[in-house]
Amino acid sequence: MGDVYIRHIELLGFEKRFYPSQHYVYMFLVKWQDLTEKVVYRKFTEIYEFHKVLKEMFPIESGDINTENRIIPHLPAPRWFDSHRSTQNRQSTLSEYCSALITLPRKISRCTHILNFFKVRNDDLNPPMASQFKKPETFLTPKDSKKGAADITGPIILQTYRAVADYEKNSITEMGVRTGDAVDVVEKSESGWWFCQLKNKRGWVPAAYLEPTDGPDESEEQEPNYAGELHVVCKGYTAAQEDEVTLKEGETIEVIHKLLDGWWVVRKDENTGYYPSMYLQKSGEESTPEKTQLRNREAPPRRSTIRNIKSIHNQNRKQISQETYRRNSVKYMQGRRKLKNNFLNKGGTIAEDEREAQPAIPPRPSKDLILIRCSESTKSKIK
The missing domain is CATH 2.30.30.40 (SH3 Domains)
Incomplete structure (x- = not known):
């Protein structure tokens, strides 16, 4: 069996997804050496993190030592995440980047980092979806490269949020914000860290420091699920x-x-x-x-x-105390146990009070009594 490698990567378009929260993923058709073709979905942030690691793995080929030796393609991240740029320009950059990747020398184009990144994942085959949420919206790129942005099936519109307090970043992957800053949210993660852009800066910002500019967030009013x-x-x-x-x-x-x-x-x-x-x-x-x-x-x-949070949405935000969580949770579990017991009783299991009402079973006769009665029975037959 020969070496595993990628023959071709084609950008098909992107999807707008709403579960578990609103975000965007790019769709790539990956053609492998055994002629199989797989569709994979990758986020903005995943591709950019992948690119940074690739540059660290090959510092000479990335131009870190001498810019004249650079052969790894550029990936202009600030333009990438600019919500005011057309989708056509953004996708063209990605398409050119992927095409250049597979033309690099074997030690790069066939390295495990690239192969693993474009391998099919479980969520590629089974995208996260729930019946109560909207279905993903797909936007395909035109096959004719001469067509303009107007021919794309739809735009990517990033949501704008406002910072409610000052936040100082603690690592190079984070981004600091000041009260009142308007940032574009590229990706919402359930972890509580959101990937944002502010002018030419980008990085992770705690979701707690951000609020929508025009109203409550779509996930703000969800109710507790005491079933767990x-x-x-x-x-x-x-x-x-x-x-x-x-x-x-x-x-x-x-x-x-x-x-x-x-x-x-x-x-x-x-x-x-x-x-x-x-x-x-x-x-x-x-x-x-x-x-x-x-x-x-x-x-x-x-x-x-x-501290010193300045949010116009605080007064409308639903606050639930920990005591309320505990009380409602205990109440739910008690109700669940009660329903379970009632179900078992109706299903044929005899309840305690019903067992007491059952007629008593007579005691079994002793061994001696049984022998005497057998003897009397034998005598009567002889007579």
Whole structure:
């Protein structure tokens, strides 16, 4: 069997998805050496992170040592995430970038980093979807490269949010903001970290520091689900606030409320509290490299811990106390147990009071009594 490599990569277009939150993914048709063709979906941020790692792996070919030696294609990230640029220009850049990748020398074009990035993942075959959410909207690029932006089936419109407080970045992948800054949100992650752009800056910003400019966020008014959704703890965390919970890696808990800032309300037995969503994984789901990398980061700040917050939406935001979570959760579990007991009783299981009403079973006669009666019976037959 020969070496595994990619023969061709074609950009088909992009999708606008609404689950678990609104985001965009690019669609690529990947043709492999065995003539198989696979469609994969990748986010803006995934492609850019992939590009940065590739440059680190090959510093000479990326021009870090001498710019004249650069053969790895450029990827102009500021233009990439500019919401005011046409979709045509953005997709053309990506298409040219992917075409250049597979023409690089074998040690680069066939390296495991490129092959693994374009391999089919589980979410490529089964995109996250739920019946109560909108179906993805697909926007295909025109086959004729001479056509302009007007021929594309639709635009990408990034949402604009306003910073409600100052945030100082703690790593090179984050972006600092000042109160009142208007940022474009490229990707909303359930972890509570959102990838944003502000002029020529870009990076991760805690969702707790952002609010919509024109009204409540689409996920802001969701209700708690006291039935709970099973999750497994992938990284332990020690509570820093009274309303948080301490959990160890490997424990199974129930998520009863998914909040926008990345701190979810979870239930362990009858205890409830906040826990970082980035350290949880839905029961039955397989771990991915992206999720593993995310767990190495610190949990985002909670909305309730932001000092001097200046938000016009605070007065309309629904606040639920931890005592309310606990009380409603216990009430739900008690009601569930009651329904279960009633179901078992109606299904043929005899209840306690019904068992007491049953007629008593007469005691079995003793061995001696049985022998005497057998003897009397024999004598009567002889007579």
